[in-house]
Amino acid sequence: MGSTRIMEHRCNCGxxxxxxxxxxxxxxxxxxxxxxxxxxxxxxxGSGARVFKTWEERLDRSEYVQSDVDPELLFNIPFTGxxxxxxxxxxxxxEYLPKTVKLYKNRPHMLFDHVGxxxxxxxxLITDSYGIHEYPIRTVKFSSVQHLSLYFTGDEExxxxxxxxxxGEWTPAHKHGVTICTYEARPLISDHPKDFSEVVxxxxxxxxxxxxHDKDTLEALKELSTFFTENxxxxxxxxxxxxxxxxxxxxEEFLAAFKQVKGALDDVxxxxxxxxxxxxxxxxxxxxxxxxxxQLIEQTSKLQSESQALTMQQEIAxxxxxNFQLTQSxxxxxxxxxxxxxxxxxxxxxxxxxxxxxxxxxxxMQSGYQTLALDIMQRMTLLQESALERLYRWTQTxxxxxxxxxxxxxxxxxxxxxxxxxVLFKYILDEYCAARRTALVGSFIDALxxxxxxxGTPNPIEMHANDPKRYVGDMLAWLHQVxxxxxxxxxxxxxxxxxxxxxxxxxxxxxxxxxxLCHPLKSRIEHVITTEAPATVLYSVTTLIRFYHAIIExxxxxxxxxxxxxxxxxxxEKSFLSRLQRETRIALGERAEPPGSxxxxxxxxxxxxxxxxxxxxxxxxxxxxxxxxxxxxxxIIDPLLQEVNETASRLPTVDMAVYLLNCMHQIQSTLAxxxxxxxxxxxxxxxxxAQIDTLTSEQASSLVAHLNLGSIYTILQGRDQGPLSSIPxxxxxxxxxxxxxxxxxxxxxxVLLLPQISLLQSNNHRVITQKRSFEVIGAIYRQxxxxxxxxxxxxxxxxxxxxxxxxxxxxxxxxx
Numbered sequence: 001m002g003s004t005r006i007m008e009h010r011c012n013c014g015x016x017x018x019x020x021x022x023x024x025x026x027x028x029x030x031x032x033x034x035x036x037x038x039x040x041x042x043x044x045x046g047s048g049a050r051v052f053k054t055w056e057e058r059l060d061r062s063e064y065v066q067s068d069v070d071p072e073l074l075f076n077i078p079f080t081g082x083x084x085x086x087x088x089x090x091x092x093x094x095e096y097l098p099k100t101v102k103l104y105k106n107r108p109h110m111l112f113d114h115v116g117x118x119x120x121x122x123x124x125l126i127t128d129s130y131g132i133h134e135y136p137i138r139t140v141k142f143s144s145v146q147h148l149s150l151y152f153t154g155d156e157e158x159x160x161x162x163x164x165x166x167x168g169e170w171t172p173a174h175k176h177g178v179t180i181c182t183y184e185a186r187p188l189i190s191d192h193p194k195d196f197s198e199v200v201x202x203x204x205x206x207x208x209x210x211x212x213h214d215k216d217t218l219e220a221l222k223e224l225s226t227f228f229t230e231n232x233x234x235x236x237x238x239x240x241x242x243x244x245x246x247x248x249x250x251x252e253e254f255l256a257a258f259k260q261v262k263g264a265l266d267d268v269x270x271x272x273x274x275x276x277x278x279x280x281x282x283x284x285x286x287x288x289x290x291x292x293x294x295q296l297i298e299q300t301s302k303l304q305s306e307s308q309a310l311t312m313q314q315e316i317a318x319x320x321x322x323n324f325q326l327t328q329s330x331x332x333x334x335x336x337x338x339x340x341x342x343x344x345x346x347x348x349x350x351x352x353x354x355x356x357x358x359x360x361x362x363x364x365m366q367s368g369y370q371t372l373a374l375d376i377m378q379r380m381t382l383l384q385e386s387a388l389e390r391l392y393r394w395t396q397t398x399x400x401x402x403x404x405x406x407x408x409x410x411x412x413x414x415x416x417x418x419x420x421x422x423v424l425f426k427y428i429l430d431e432y433c434a435a436r437r438t439a440l441v442g443s444f445i446d447a448l449x450x451x452x453x454x455x456g457t458p459n460p461i462e463m464h465a466n467d468p469k470r471y472v473g474d475m476l477a478w479l480h481q482v483x484x485x486x487x488x489x490x491x492x493x494x495x496x497x498x499x500x501x502x503x504x505x506x507x508x509x510x511x512x513x514x515x516x517l518c519h520p521l522k523s524r525i526e527h528v529i530t531t532e533a534p535a536t537v538l539y540s541v542t543t544l545i546r547f548y549h550a551i552i553e554x555x556x557x558x559x560x561x562x563x564x565x566x567x568x569x570x571x572x573e574k575s576f577l578s579r580l581q582r583e584t585r586i587a588l589g590e591r592a593e594p595p596g597s598x599x600x601x602x603x604x605x606x607x608x609x610x611x612x613x614x615x616x617x618x619x620x621x622x623x624x625x626x627x628x629x630x631x632x633x634x635x636i637i638d639p640l641l642q643e644v645n646e647t648a649s650r651l652p653t654v655d656m657a658v659y660l661l662n663c664m665h666q667i668q669s670t671l672a673x674x675x676x677x678x679x680x681x682x683x684x685x686x687x688x689x690a691q692i693d694t695l696t697s698e699q700a701s702s703l704v705a706h707l708n709l710g711s712i713y714t715i716l717q718g719r720d721q722g723p724l725s726s727i728p729x730x731x732x733x734x735x736x737x738x739x740x741x742x743x744x745x746x747x748x749x750x751v752l753l754l755p756q757i758s759l760l761q762s763n764n765h766r767v768i769t770q771k772r773s774f775e776v777i778g779a780i781y782r783q784x785x786x787x788x789x790x791x792x793x794x795x796x797x798x799x800x801x802x803x804x805x806x807x808x809x810x811x812x813x814x815x816x
Contacts, residue, residue: 027055028166031080038076040112043068043158048075051164058091058131058163065161066096071154073098073161076110078147081172085142087134089165094127096160098152101125105142110149119151131163140214146173324357324364324376326350326383334387343394347387348413354384391417392424399432399493416496425497429505432493433512436486441516447478448520468528469540475521476548479514483555486513511559518564525568529575535583536614538576539632543618545569580615580635584608588643595647599659599759601666602647605640609670612636616674626676633680637667657695658756664688665762692768699754699773706752707741709780716783724793735788735801742781743803746812774813782806 032052039048043066050063067073090101102119104110120141126133142148148166152159227246228239326334330350358380364373395414418425451460461474490509494502528541549565556562587607595602612633619628644663648656668684671677704710711729724730745752753770760766785806788798795801804812 028079028083028085028168028170029054031083031170032166033078033080036078038109039065040074040076041068041070041072042066048073051161052077052166053163055131055165058089058165061162063162067154067158067160071098071156071159072112073150073152073159074110074112074115075150075152075164076108076147077150077166078108079145079170081146081170083142083145083148083166083168083170084139085137085145085148085166085168086139087137087165087167088123089128089131089134089163089167090125090161091128091131091163091165092125092159092161093129096154096156096158097127098125098154098159098161100153102151103137103142104149104151105145106147107149108147115151125152131165134167137168142168323360326353331383334383336390343391343410343414345410347391348410348417351384351387351391351417354380354387358384388417388421388424392421392428395428396431399428399435411493412496415494416498419497419500419502426505429509430512432490433509436489436513437516440482440486440513441520443482444478444517444520448475448524468531468533468537469544472525472528472541473544475524476544479517479521479561480548480551483510483514483552486510487555507556507559510556511561514556514559514561518560521561522564522568526571529568529572533579535576535580535611536618538572538579539615539618539628542569542572542576545572577631577635580632581639583611584636584639587611588639594650595655595659599655599662599756600761601644601659601663605644605663605666608636608640609666613670613673629674629676630680633671633677637671637680640667653694654698654754654756657691657698658759660691661688661695661765662759662761664691665765688765692765692772695754695757695769696772696776699757699769700776702754703745703752703773703777704780707745707777708738709777712738712784713780716780716787724787725795732795732801735784735795738784739802742809746809749813771814775810778806778810778813781809 029052034049034052037049037052042048047063047065051065053060053063065073088101088103090098092098101123102115103121103123104117105120107114121138123135145168150164152161227242228235330353333344333346334350334354358377361373361377361380364376391414395411395418399411415425415428418428448461451458461471461478464470464474487506487510490506490513494506525541525545529538533541545565545568549562549569552565553562587604589604615632616629619625619632644660648660648663651659664684664687668681668688671681671684704713712734715724715727715730725732757766757769760769785802787793788795788801
């Protein structure tokens with residue numbers, strides 16, 4: 001037996017160790033405590049534990065875990081023993097594969113709140129659909145793992161995992177007790193199979209360790225290569241002593257260097273002591289000097305305090321003067337160098353400052369300086385009144401020059417200041433209105449007599465006095481052009497008046513300005529209306545007045561000009577209706593004209609309808625035209641119908657019906673061209689229908705007489721006279737004679753028609769009259785036809801008496 005002793009391990013832990021598994025890299029699926037596996041944020045409860053599968057089941061896609069709310073999953077994985085983790089496999093697809101995974105060691109029941117701590121290791125995941133990519137684990141950090149936590153995160157809405165594989169070594173958890181060891185002088189391997197297996201496991205562990213990933217081991221080997229140059233048996237035996245000697249040399253070098261540092265620190269200490277002595281000496285001398293000069297310092301401090309107080313008082317006085325007094329230059333601007341000095345922008349700045357000072361005095365009074373505040377307020381009030389008086393005089397003079405663009409901003413500000421003085425404000429507006437009224441009347445007279453450019457281009461309005469429509473239209477158009485300009489000017493003048501509502505004052509001012517135009521306008525339009533102008537011209541003038549009156553009424557309602565145009569409109573309407581009635585009477589004449597043999601409407605009818613058409617063509621394009629059109633039609637059509645009826649009453653019945661129908665047709669044709677004529681057309685149609693009935697009755701009576709149907713119709717109306725064939729005039733021979741005449745009539749129906757029927761101007765009237773009269777003949781024929789075919793009337797061969805059925809006869813008559 002050798003001198004080396006091998007320790008035999010006998011464990012009293014009570015468990016058997018499967019030596020075949022120790023030291024072998026294998027799937028840890030069987031070593032996971034699956035009943036205690038936790039998966040946080042899983043969409044389906046329990047699905048997280050099902051992704052831990054055997055190696056053969058890693059491609060099974062039926063079992064997977066999917067995140068619920070956020071794209072993250074946290075696995076808490078307990079093991080049944082101690083694990084040395086070596087590898088990780090994650091199977092997923094591109095779309096929902098997590099981006100990263102963090103590994104935490106021995107942190108049971110980990111939550112999402114804890115994932116912010118540093119992990120033991122972290123990987124960026126790649127797509128691995130077949131489970132062939134293994135992520136290497138730092139075995140140094142993941143040895144003796146009883147619990148593993150995996151935190152997966154992704155960029156999509158959710159993450160999905162199909163398989164998680166863990167590789168490593170597993171050893172059972174040990175409960176350490178009393179260890180009993182036996183040492184032998186010459187051990188045999190065959191006597192210690194378990195110890196031999198442990199050696200094999202350690203050797204395999206050393207061979208399988210990945211030295212290339214262990215930074216500390218690599219650094220140690222690199223340093224070893226600097227002095228271990230020969231790999232011989234003697235060198236390996238002396239390696240430990242070499243390393244110890246090298247360590248001793250390094251420590252001696254460190255000690256020598258540290259001695260130098262200590263010497264330098266001792267020198268620094270001595271220098272600091274010398275410096276401290278010098279500072280202490282300086283402090284003592286300073287205290288002596290301070291005691292000697294304390295009185296001088298005290299006096300100097302007192303003088304400085306007094307100087308600061310005086311400076312502060314001076315600043316306060318200057319600030320008070322700036323805020324509560326005007327400078328000499330500002331007083332000069334406010335009063336002006338001369339009585340007629342112009343107003344400038346600087347003047348309004350000074351006025352604003354005076355108002356601000358007046359307002360600040362109220363704050364001064366509340367602070368307890370009532371006397372001072374009242375004196376300043378009284379002074380500012382006098383200055384403000386003086387400034388407003390000067391401003392009023394300047395504005396009164398310059399408001400007439402509203403067209404001057406340079407003065408407009410100043411006038412706006414002046415009116416803004418004067419609005420606080422209602423009396424002065426009203427005087428300014430009155431002065432402005434008087435000036436503008438005079439200028440506007442002068443411009444209107446110039447436009448009437450000289451033209452707008454006073455050189456004859458364009459021509460003066462009076463040049464067209466012989467054309468009433470253009471004359472009145474040009475005058476009203478001129479008003480329509482200048483009144484908005486005047487309104488705009490006065491609105492510019494009061495643009496800055498924002499403290500009170502000046503809309504009523506603006507309306508009154510416009511009314512005053514335009515009042516001067518009323519007399520020249522009214523006298524000229526009244527002259528046009530009262531002259532003997534045609535009704536069509538008067539209606540055109542009325543339409544113009546109504547149109548411009550509606551526009552001007554919107555601009556300056558309830559003004560003198562508005563009332564003037566309203567009066568002219570009433571006068572124009574009355575003159576137009578009077579003229580229209582007179583022209584109607586003249587057209588009809590004192591005595592009604594009898595119609596000619598052709599029964600066409602009299603010339604007066606055509607003249608009045610032409611006049612009506614001319615006036616309605618103008619009225620149809622005017623606003624509020626319904627009332628005018630109905631009134632115009634009533635003025636012409638009612639006398640016309642009365643005249644036509646009076647003329648027709650002196651004619652025979654048939655001529656009267658034809659003449660009235662021709663007149664009605666012409667009137668209806670004219671009225672049908674315009675709107676709002678429905679009721680009038682209905683009444684005319686009713687009169688036409690009555691005349692058509694009269695004409696139909698006359699035509700039917702004529703046909704009955706020529707066809708010898710009178711006696712037949714009378715007999716057919718009588719009843720209880722026995723068989724019709726035995727009544728004189730109703731025998732078969734008489735019936736046959738009637739049917740022969742009827743056939744002759746069907747060949748030449750126009751022979752028996754009344755000659756007046758052809759004089760109807762309306763083809764529709766002719767067709768209706770013929771159709772209705774033929775329907776009367778057809779009705780009598782049907783009654784006769786039915787009576788002859790009635791067996792009780794004892795006609796022999798009734799079919800031989802009639803060559804047509806009632807339907808055939810009616811169809812033939814209607815088609816004529």
